[in-house]
Amino acid sequence: MTDPEQTQQEEAGVGVDIQATAQEARKDHKPAPSVREPIFELENVSVFYSGKKAVDGVSADFYRNNITALIGPSGCGKSTLIRCLNRMNDLIPGATVEGRIGYHGQDLYGPEVDPVEVRKRIGMVFQKPNPFPKSVFDNIAFGPRILGMGDIEERVERALSGAALWDEIKDRLDDNAFGMSGGQQQRLCIARCLAVDPDVILMDEPCSALDPISTGKIEDLMLELKEQYSIVIVTHNMQQAARVSDRTAFLIVELDADEQNRWGRIVEYDETEKIFTNPSDKRTEDYVTGKVG
Amino acid sequence: MKPPPDAAAAAVRANLATGRRSRGLEIGFRLLLLACLAIALITLAVLLIDIFSDGVDSLSLSFITDTPSRIDPSSSGIAPALVGTLWLMAVCAAFIIPVGVATAIYLEEYANRERWFNRFIEVNIQNLAAVPSIVYGVLGLAFLVRGPLSLENVLLAGGLTLGLLVLPVVIVAGREAIRAVPPSIREGSMALGATQWQTIWKQVLPASVPGIATGVILSLSRAIGETAPLIVVGAALFATSVPSGVFSDVTALPIQIFGWVSDPQPEFKALAAAAIIVLMVILLGMNAIAIWLRNRYEQKW
Numbered sequence: 163m164t165d166p167e168q169t170q171q172e173e174a175g176v177g178v179d180i181q182a183t184a185q186e187a188r189k190d191h192k193p194a195p196s197v198r199e200p201i202f203e204l205e206n207v208s209v210f211y212s213g214k215k216a217v218d219g220v221s222a223d224f225y226r227n228n229i230t231a232l233i234g235p236s237g238c239g240k241s242t243l244i245r246c247l248n249r250m251n252d253l254i255p256g257a258t259v260e261g262r263i264g265y266h267g268q269d270l271y272g273p274e275v276d277p278v279e280v281r282k283r284i285g286m287v288f289q290k291p292n293p294f295p296k297s298v299f300d301n302i303a304f305g306p307r308i309l310g311m312g313d314i315e316e317r318v319e320r321a322l323s324g325a326a327l328w329d330e331i332k333d334r335l336d337d338n339a340f341g342m343s344g345g346q347q348q349r350l351c352i353a354r355c356l357a358v359d360p361d362v363i364l365m366d367e368p369c370s371a372l373d374p375i376s377t378g379k380i381e382d383l384m385l386e387l388k389e390q391y392s393i394v395i396v397t398h399n400m401q402q403a404a405r406v407s408d409r410t411a412f413l414i415v416e417l418d419a420d421e422q423n424r425w426g427r428i429v430e431y432d433e434t435e436k437i438f439t440n441p442s443d444k445r446t447e448d449y450v451t452g453k454v455g
Numbered sequence: 456m457k458p459p460p461d462a463a464a465a466a467v468r469a470n471l472a473t474g475r476r477s478r479g480l481e482i483g484f485r486l487l488l489l490a491c492l493a494i495a496l497i498t499l500a501v502l503l504i505d506i507f508s509d510g511v512d513s514l515s516l517s518f519i520t521d522t523p524s525r526i527d528p529s530s531s532g533i534a535p536a537l538v539g540t541l542w543l544m545a546v547c548a549a550f551i552i553p554v555g556v557a558t559a560i561y562l563e564e565y566a567n568r569e570r571w572f573n574r575f576i577e578v579n580i581q582n583l584a585a586v587p588s589i590v591y592g593v594l595g596l597a598f599l600v601r602g603p604l605s606l607e608n609v610l611l612a613g614g615l616t617l618g619l620l621v622l623p624v625v626i627v628a629g630r631e632a633i634r635a636v637p638p639s640i641r642e643g644s645m646a647l648g649a650t651q652w653q654t655i656w657k658q659v660l661p662a663s664v665p666g667i668a669t670g671v672i673l674s675l676s677r678a679i680g681e682t683a684p685l686i687v688v689g690a691a692l693f694a695t696s697v698p699s700g701v702f703s704d705v706t707a708l709p710i711q712i713f714g715w716v717s718d719p720q721p722e723f724k725a726l727a728a729a730a731i732i733v734l735m736v737i738l739l740g741m742n743a744i745a746i747w748l749r750n751r752y753e754q755k756w
Binding site for chain 2: 248253255279281283285292293294295299302351
């Protein structure tokens with residue numbers, strides 16, 4: 163007993179809300195740098211887990227000092243894709259990558275490339291905050307210590323300041339990191355990442371385990387960090403992508419002919435404003451207006 | 456038509472009342488469980504009280520510091536046996552800690568589970584823990600005392616034999632402790648640019664130390680009470696001097712107890728009971744330390 167017109171208006175209303183939020187949030191943004199230097203150049207990248215395709219034929223360039231968001235429904239390979247960028251998929255036995263991922267022009271999966279070196283430059287923040295069972299200081303100092311960096315105390319302070327955590331925690335550096343709240347722990351993980359002076363920060367749904375206030379703090383942090391670092395973020399939260407990112411890639415799940423296998427592919431990758439206000443592909447429009455999950 | 460209110464209430468009351476029969480079964484079951492618990496506890500209590508009453512009179516400082524005498528029970532002591540036990544534990548620990556922990560690390564962090572070879576090892580470590588201790592004694596006799604190493608029947612051979620006996624327990628405990636460290640910690644470490652070895656050495660191992668320590672202490676407390684393997688390896692039932700190093704004769708508290716219990720003179724049986732008390736105090740102390748360690752340092756993820 164639904165009124166079709168009413169339903170359509172409601173759905174359009176949802177879409178309008180997101181667009182309005184996006185435009186509202188972006189009013190205070192600094193514009194992305196006009197000269198776009200690509201950090202990552204993905205050419206026809208496919209990822210397989212023990213022979214089963216998980217991501218198919220992704221081609222996109224991610225740019226320096228941008229926040230690039232990967233959005234899409236569950237299972238579309240966003241996490242798989244982002245984990246390729248710092249070779250974390252190497253840790254999964256049976257994971258293979260086809261295609262070319264260029265990092266500053268160099269093939270990330272080239273034969274002479276050492277994954278450990280890659281991860282020194284491309285850091286990652288995970289969905290569930292994973293502080294080490296040590297003190298706050300030792301958590302942040304861990305990276306610099308094993309990489310042989312100097313001025314540990316200064317690095318720790320700089321990293322915690324960079325993660326907007328220094329004032330809250332400067333008197334409690336020796337406390338166990340597990341005693342902090344979820345939002346603080348995630349900012350600790352971000353600080354841990356910053357302490358090794360990375361080039362790129364990858365974030366795999368960094369706020370999905372956090373409350374809205376912590377989420378807001380971390381989103382503000384991301385906007386500050388992008389001036390120095392390049393950020394790629396996977397998010398389930400469309401509004402978040404609309405709020406913080408400069409460019410957005412929308413991925414979907416595709417089934418093969420007999421519906422046995424499924425994998426992800428990019429549908430559209432463009433400036434965030436365009437994706438959310440005037441997408442080229444109908445599937446993108448359906449997703450960002452909430453017509454499909 | 457609704458049934459008259461009285462009948463409905465009576466029906467409800469009747470239903471509630473029939474529960475009383477199953478109440479009886481409940482109570483009976485609980486009593487049965489309590490009875491089983493009582494049997495276990497009473498047996499233990501009787502054992503402890505019996506030992507205590509037999510042996511407490513013989514306990515004294517001289518008991519702990521004297522060497523045993525074949526002829527005169529009143530001047531016999533457990534000094535060589537006690538020191539021998541401590542030496543055996545030291546040798547055993549020096550062997551099982553590095554070897555056990557290294558094996559656990561390899562099996563958990565490096566071995567590829569898909570290969571048949573590694574699955575074979577995994578299954579057989581469990582089996583090794585179930586092998587009777589006397590078989591380890593024969594193994595020690597063949598390969599440590601005689602055979603390739605030819606150590607003769609010295610503390611080193613005895614300690615290594617006990618080490619082989621409890622090594623599977625340390626490996627299993629070590630694996631459990633390492634496995635308990637969540638993958639997110641390893642991922643966090645690797646994502647910062649640490650190598651696998653750095654991750655293990657600086658994150659995984661430190662986090663698993665309490666579990667490993669508990670496993671080591673429990674293994675040692677098992678090793679300390681083993682008699683059969685030491686007898687096969689050639690322990691001296693009657694030691695005249697306190698052991699001075701790893702190449703002294705093998706002697707241990709359980710062996711001394713065994714020797715005294717076998718002696719026809721009744722006074723020696725009292726000495727055996729006293730030695731058992733000392734052994735049990737050591738054992739209970741070690742287990743208490745292990746439990747305290749586990750409770751104090753256990754990591755809740």
